[in-house]
Amino acid sequence: xxxxxxxxxxxxxxxLEPLQEQERELGAPSLVVDDLYVTYRVFGGKRVGDRSxxxxxRMVSRGRQHVGGLTSVEAVRGISFVARHGESIGIVGVNGSxxxxxxxxxxxxxxxxxxxxxxxxxxxxxxxxxxxxxxxxGERNVMLGGLALGLTPDQVRERFDDVVDFAGIGDAVxxxxxxxxxxxxxxxxxxxxxxxxxxxxxxxxxxxxxxAAFRKKSKARIDGIRDxxxxxxxxxxxxxxxxxxxxxxxxxxxxxxxxxxxxEAVCEAYHAFVRxxx
Amino acid sequence: xxxxxxIEIPTRGPREDAPAGELPAPLGPLxxxxxxxxxxxxxxxxxxxxxxxxxxxxxxxxxxxxxxxxLGRSKAYARNQGSYLGQLWSVLTPLLNSIVYVLxxxxxxxxxxxxxxxxAFIVVGVFMYRFFDSSVMAASKAISGNLNLVRSVHFPxxxxxxxxxxxxxxxxxxxxxxxxxxxxxxxxIPKYADEPITWRLLxxxxxxxxxxxxxxxxxxxxARWVAITPDLKNVLPxxxxxxxxxxxVLFSIDxxxxxxxxxxxxxxQPIAVYLHLARATLLNEPEIQVDPVMWxxxxxxxxxxxxxxxxxxxxxxxxxxxx
Numbered sequence: 144x145x146x147x148x149x150x151x152x153x154x155x156x157x158x159l160e161p162l163q164e165q166e167r168e169l170g171a172p173s174l175v176v177d178d179l180y181v182t183y184r185v186f187g188g189k190r191v192g193d194r195s196x197x198x199x200x201r202m203v204s205r206g207r208q209h210v211g212g213l214t215s216v217e218a219v220r221g222i223s224f225v226a227r228h229g230e231s232i233g234i235v236g237v238n239g240s241x242x243x244x245x246x247x248x249x250x251x252x253x254x255x256x257x258x259x260x261x262x263x264x265x266x267x268x269x270x271x272x273x274x275x276x277x278x279x280x281g282e283r284n285v286m287l288g289g290l291a292l293g294l295t296p297d298q299v300r301e302r303f304d305d306v307v308d309f310a311g312i313g314d315a316v317x318x319x320x321x322x323x324x325x326x327x328x329x330x331x332x333x334x335x336x337x338x339x340x341x342x343x344x345x346x347x348x349x350x351x352x353x354x355a356a357f358r359k360k361s362k363a364r365i366d367g368i369r370d371x372x373x374x375x376x377x378x379x380x381x382x383x384x385x386x387x388x389x390x391x392x393x394x395x396x397x398x399x400x401x402x403x404x405x406x407e408a409v410c411e412a413y414h415a416f417v418r419x420x421x
Numbered sequence: 422x423x424x425x426x427x428i429e430i431p432t433r434g435p436r437e438d439a440p441a442g443e444l445p446a447p448l449g450p451l452x453x454x455x456x457x458x459x460x461x462x463x464x465x466x467x468x469x470x471x472x473x474x475x476x477x478x479x480x481x482x483x484x485x486x487x488x489x490x491x492l493g494r495s496k497a498y499a500r501n502q503g504s505y506l507g508q509l510w511s512v513l514t515p516l517l518n519s520i521v522y523v524l525x526x527x528x529x530x531x532x533x534x535x536x537x538x539x540x541a542f543i544v545v546g547v548f549m550y551r552f553f554d555s556s557v558m559a560a561s562k563a564i565s566g567n568l569n570l571v572r573s574v575h576f577p578x579x580x581x582x583x584x585x586x587x588x589x590x591x592x593x594x595x596x597x598x599x600x601x602x603x604x605x606x607x608x609x610i611p612k613y614a615d616e617p618i619t620w621r622l623l624x625x626x627x628x629x630x631x632x633x634x635x636x637x638x639x640x641x642x643x644a645r646w647v648a649i650t651p652d653l654k655n656v657l658p659x660x661x662x663x664x665x666x667x668x669x670v671l672f673s674i675d676x677x678x679x680x681x682x683x684x685x686x687x688x689x690q691p692i693a694v695y696l697h698l699a700r701a702t703l704l705n706e707p708e709i710q711v712d713p714v715m716w717x718x719x720x721x722x723x724x725x726x727x728x729x730x731x732x733x734x735x736x737x738x739x740x741x742x743x744x
Contacts, residue, residue: 171428171463171464172430172464172466173464173466175460175461175464175466178454178457186651221447223448223452223457224451225451227430247572248470249469250469251469252571252572252573252574252742253470253742254471254739254741254742255470259454259457259458259461259468260468261461261464261468262469265575267575268573276495276496277499278499278502278503279498279499283495286491287492290487290488291488291492292574293484293575293576295487394445396444400447401444401445401448402448403433403448412438412441412445416442416443416444418442
């Protein structure tokens, strides 16, 4: 497998300062992951039988590729770790290493095939097209997104102005979302997800969109969640983003945890590994 | 909150760093499962990805009722966006639809098929059947069509078939108003019976509510079956077409089926019952009267399907979203 070079979408050297880690006292465990396995069913594809098989068998197996094509993909294979309140944890790994699947599985969104995940509160995942319907205005999507996160209608109405301010999209909130640029859409999604303060917040490349000012705001929001003793997970290809936000980093490779430790050490080892693949 | 110091968190022993540029060996489990569970319990954590017991599940669905209603109504609203006439289409679509039936059966085809007013009979049948048909078809996409939502927010998945059911209910309300007007207007066609407005019209909302509950039950069943076995989605239209012809949507079952046992089965199956209930409230047919036995069947089928459907859907809860 060829490994693409790390893509730095998001960072101008000056706009994110490295993490100033004041001695934060870590709390009790907020997330326990015990020997987690996630297997996907993938329809419509099957590995064709090996070449040593007879001609007849190969023909059958080639036909089978189109009928009953079902492959099991083991995306996560035996990962264990414990996260604590007040921790922010980065997840790095090459494309297809299972980072996003791991994130969704520990958010309880993809059920584990084997092993267990224990979480405090209702974890929430940021940076994906949640309940947002393109034909509807931003305003209605704020309501829908807020309700999806488990807020009551009154709570959403209360926080509506905050959400719109934070997204910074102005009157565009009264237009249908399919008229938004991808950056505007991402900002509104981030703002909606940030309206609820979860115990465990998961971010999947969310900071990759938005301009410098918005990224600073997002970082402030993430720090705020950590100050309220929440746990933040961040999947990113940008090591600089990880270093500026996360105190601890997990390195995932082919569905397995290969390194778990302070961000500097893990990022350095990961960087060296990616470079060595070229 | 439990204090950190009270809980001993298992750690991995130190190990030698892999040489720079090489992949370190995978890290194994932290501790055995019992120990990990004990740590999680001490910290008051909840296990994810397991099916909650039935009663807490029902409660968590109930807490999401505002989300169900908003999601369902928003989807219905979004359907008609993106055109000049916008929401007006929620009335225009059923109107055009019934005009087709009036033209075909009121003008082109002259037979009465033994009914006092075949146009009204068919319009009510078709509209009510469509309510069922589209509810089931929408439910088949309840999980797969919302996979983004399923994979980004945590909520009881029964919210999804419920919200598709709300979408269809939202659509059927303007449709029903159009249906009533068309039925009344069909009485003006000289050769067909008048369709006066009577007290029985008050029962129409009850009939629609019962059909909606029945549809919701079917939605749960179909949502689970299709989520687990996607192939069933391709079989579904044929099943629905069979039910269409077996339920007397276009013709009266009594009029065509001679075998009394078969006629009883066809007459008391859920769809035929709901068509009967709706017709009894609207039409002026001597053969279709308000019949307490039929209403009892209507209530029974609705409750039976709703309960069985909900339980069947709940039993698959931990599987939705893995594929």
